Structures are given as structure tokens and as C-alpha cells.
Amino acid sequence: MSRNLVKPELLAPAGNMEKGKMALLYGADAIYLGGKLFGLRAFANNFSLEEIAEMAEYAHSLGKKVYVTVNIFAHNEDIDRLPDYLRGLQQAKVDALLISDFGVWSTARQVVPDMPLHVSTQANTTNYAAVQAWEQLGAERVVLARELSLAEISEISEKTSVELETFVHGAMCISYSGRCLLSAYLTGRDGNRGACTQACRWEYNMYKLGEQKRPGEYFDLEEDERGTYVMNSKDLCLIEYLPELMRAGVCSLKIEGRMKSVHYVATVVSVYRKAIDQCWADMEHYSVPEAWITELNKVSHRQYTTGFAVAKPDRNAQVYTSSKYEQTHDFVGIVTGYDAEKKRAYFEQRNNVKAGEPLELLMPDGSTMPFVLTEMLDEAGTSIDCAPHAQQKFSAASDKPLLQFSLLRRKVVKE
Missing domain, CATH: 3.20.20.70 (Aldolase class I)
Structure with missing residues (x-):
């Protein structure tokens, strides 16, 4: 066929x-x-x-x-x-x-x-x-x-x-395709009924391996540089x-x-x-x-x-050292509108963001562009130099029209 x-x-x-x-x-x-x-x-x-x-x-x-x-x-x-x-x-x-x-x-x-x-x-x-x-x-x-x-x-x-x-x-x-009993066994939350706790991502301390018919006989399990995130x-x-x-x-x-x-x-x-x-x-x-x-x-x-x-x-499909996620950029805001007459873009904050720091915009058409917040104003029209409050509304100067629902993000600086 x-x-x-x-x-x-x-x-x-x-x-x-x-x-x-x-x-x-x-x-x-x-x-x-x-x-x-x-x-x-x-x-x-x-x-x-x-x-x-x-x-x-x-x-x-x-x-x-x-x-x-x-x-x-x-x-x-x-x-x-x-x-x-x-x-x-x-x-x-x-x-x-x-x-x-x-x-x-x-x-x-x-x-x-x-x-x-x-x-x-x-x-x-x-x-x-x-x-x-x-x-x-x-x-x-x-x-x-x-x-x-x-x-x-x-x-x-x-x-x-x-x-x-x-x-x-x-x-x-x-x-196997999500059919897991581990969460239900450890926490009582059944992953097969929508309540998985992702227990496979937890860190497990496994130092002794025993066999049921050999009580008292154990093998040492040594933790190496890969850690213990075995699942x-x-x-x-x-x-x-x-x-x-x-x-x-x-x-x-x-x-x-x-x-x-x-x-x-x-x-x-x-x-x-x-x-x-x-x-x-x-x-x-x-x-x-x-x-x-x-x-x-x-x-x-x-x-x-x-x-x-x-x-x-094989073993290379697993991450053994940590269950943490990684990313190169933080999401800091979303474009809610643009005023062509005033040449101002309007944003809703999603992470602490400051004037002058190098940022990037991802737009719904798939394009990206560098962006720097300047002449920031809060909703009352008061000049501000940062937006520290969760989902704070603010605006900034922009000669170029910005598409609504564009995402504002900042490169993660590793210490």
C-alpha cells in the first residue's frame, strides 16, 4: 500500500x-x-x-x-x-x-x-x-x-x-511512551491519570546493590563523575x-x-x-x-x-550529572502593541529588564533583530530605567514598528 x-x-x-x-x-x-x-x-x-x-x-x-x-x-x-x-x-x-x-x-x-x-x-x-x-x-x-x-x-x-x-x-x-508507575509508587500521584511528578528526574542515592535470596550480601555502587541521575x-x-x-x-x-x-x-x-x-x-x-x-x-x-x-x-541518550535544564537566553518581555505616531512600542515584562542592556526580539514571522530599551516609561508615563515587577506594563522608543506578540529576550551571562 x-x-x-x-x-x-x-x-x-x-x-x-x-x-x-x-x-x-x-x-x-x-x-x-x-x-x-x-x-x-x-x-x-x-x-x-x-x-x-x-x-x-x-x-x-x-x-x-x-x-x-x-x-x-x-x-x-x-x-x-x-x-x-x-x-x-x-x-x-x-x-x-x-x-x-x-x-x-x-x-x-x-x-x-x-x-x-x-x-x-x-x-x-x-x-x-x-x-x-x-x-x-x-x-x-x-x-x-x-x-x-x-x-x-x-x-x-x-x-x-x-x-x-x-x-x-x-x-x-x-x-514506555509514558506508561510509568514510579510517580504513583513514590508519591501517590498517578502519572497515568495526569498527575506525574517526574520522579525519573530526581537524584537517587544508590550505594548498595542486594539480591533477594542473598540477605546481607551487598555490592557497593560507586558514584562517579556522571552523578546519579540514572533515568x-x-x-x-x-x-x-x-x-x-x-x-x-x-x-x-x-x-x-x-x-x-x-x-x-x-x-x-x-x-x-x-x-x-x-x-x-x-x-x-x-x-x-x-x-x-x-x-x-x-x-x-x-x-x-x-x-x-x-x-x-544507549547511555549517551541520558544526562547523568543533573536534572536541570539549560538555555542560552532568558525571556524578558512580550510586545503588546506599537504606536506608529508616537514611535513607541508597548511591552509586558516577564523577567527583570533594564534600559540599555543588549536584547533580542523574536517576531511571529520568524525573524530576529537586536533591540535596546530606551526612553522607558511606565503606564503612568513616568520615566523608568528598569521594569522589575512581574508582568509590569511599560513602553520604550522604537523607530521601527514592532509586531504584536514579538518576544523580547536576553542572552544568559554565565558566571
Whole structure:
């Protein structure tokens, strides 16, 4: 079975209304988000049904889509509450639901039979037979497990006709596509019901190794320069492999990060927008300029890995010395407007920022430019030399018009 190649959709995370709008403005074709119930990101600022409806209306006004996660592994009480929630999502006019649990799937088929359903990555779909089975159950799309190689994805594509989606960027779970019991065991918070504490990122002190049938006999475990972060995976980055993914027939390229910042979402979406467009225009001569990698390094991230795409991950796919993120730039403000007559740009502060320091603007069209704050005024029109207060409103002189929703950032100075 062969597929007609299609330009893949760029699918971005939306942890709240602002992040959703920024993702769409910076180039995403669609966003995925979670409601207050039944999603696997309980600690994100998830959406009420009213907010989901508002987000869907905004996306549709741009000709774009909204998908909602309903991907917990449901218990009896969850199923009892599910029908009303599904009807609410249908009324909100969302474009599809992401589901992993077969009981949730069956309930959705009965309650909202016309709603497009996508199979969540939590369903651990790793072979073409499973994709075929989901297709027979009416799936419009299957989000493949992150544990697949490019060759495996290509074979699945050849033997199926349903839409295929895969992750291309973001955090990797140490457990199989997120099916992890560690958080529930250590804290009582069930990662499979949306309350993961990311216990895999904690530092563990492991000095003795024992075997159950040999009580009292232990082997010393020595901590070396790698430390003890033994389950701390690097972040996925497949920007170099877009031609292979497109040739494999993948229709949607997904960015992880509903709990990440506005800066993360806008920057990563902006880079992958350029990458997808350039790759689709000339797949044979596609290459990744250093400027794109530089941009991806500006946001909070762990070191990057290709995950399972090229080869099975080895010890080099882990970060052993720390669970901390790294980034080259801090997000310090967002452009809220521009007055052409007064030649002033208006900002909302997101980090302490001062007049005169070298800054950079990232704009929704993907361009960047250096910028220095001068003639700063607060909302009352009083001259100031810094904006130290959280989300403080201020303005600054700018001869060049600045696009609304542009991001202001500052290079991190390492001590």
C-alpha cells in the first residue's frame, strides 16, 4: 500500500490560552490541549470547556485546528463522568479527541459518534497490525509510540492508510511512551491519570546493590563523575530527519511541551515552521542551518537526542550529572502593541529588564533583530530605567514598528 505524500501538519502544545495563541501565531497548523479532566497534564494550566470553545473559535478564525487530550487510563468513576464532558467538547467544536484507553474510545464512539478520534501515543502503538486495528475501529489518526525507528515508521506507513502522527521535538519519558508507575509508587500521584511528578528526574542515592535470596550480601555502587541521575533522558530533536519522516508518509509532526513556557512554544514552533516549509519545497537539498540549532538552544531544554529514530538509545541518550535544564537566553518581555505616531512600542515584562542592556526580539514571522530599551516609561508615563515587577506594563522608543506578540529576550551571562 503506497501513500501520496502530503505536507505534514505542524502540531504544537498549548498549556493555556496564551501559549495556544502564540503557537498558532508563530506558525503551528494545529494545537493540542487538555481540559480540566481526563488529560495527562494535570499540572498544566488546563482549559475549562468555555476556554476550549474560545480557543477553538480563535484557531478556526485562522484556518487552524484544536485537538483535545482525553488520554488518561480511566477508572470506573472516570467513565461515569465522561459522557457529559464529551458532549461539552463537541459543543465547543473541537476538531478531534486524543484517546488511549479503549473504554474511553468506546464511550466516545457512542456519545459523540461524529467526532474524529486520534489514538494517543499513550496507547503504545508500535506495529502496523495495531495501526490497522485502530483503523478498523474508526480512528482518523494514530499517534505512533516514540520508541519507533524511522524504518519502522516507514513500514507501518506502507501497510496502513490511516493518518500517522509522530513526535519530533521535546522531552522523552524514561518509561514506555509514558506508561510509568514510579510517580504513583513514590508519591501517590498517578502519572497515568495526569498527575506525574517526574520522579525519573530526581537524584537517587544508590550505594548498595542486594539480591533477594542473598540477605546481607551487598555490592557497593560507586558514584562517579556522571552523578546519579540514572533515568534522566535527553530531549528529542528530529529536525535533521524531516525528509525521512515526510517520505514515510507522516502527516503530523508533533512538539511536546504543554507545561513549557511561552518562549519555548513560540521559538520551537518558529524553527520547525521554517524547517517544514523548506523541506517540503526541496526535500532533496534540505539541510539544517546552524541558526536553527542556535534558536533551539535559546529555550529551556536538556541536551538533544534523536531518541529511537536512527538507532536504539544507549547511555549517551541520558544526562547523568543533573536534572536541570539549560538555555542560552532568558525571556524578558512580550510586545503588546506599537504606536506608529508616537514611535513607541508597548511591552509586558516577564523577567527583570533594564534600559540599555543588549536584547533580542523574536517576531511571529520568524525573524530576529537586536533591540535596546530606551526612553522607558511606565503606564503612568513616568520615566523608568528598569521594569522589575512581574508582568509590569511599560513602553520604550522604537523607530521601527514592532509586531504584536514579538518576544523580547536576553542572552544568559554565565558566571
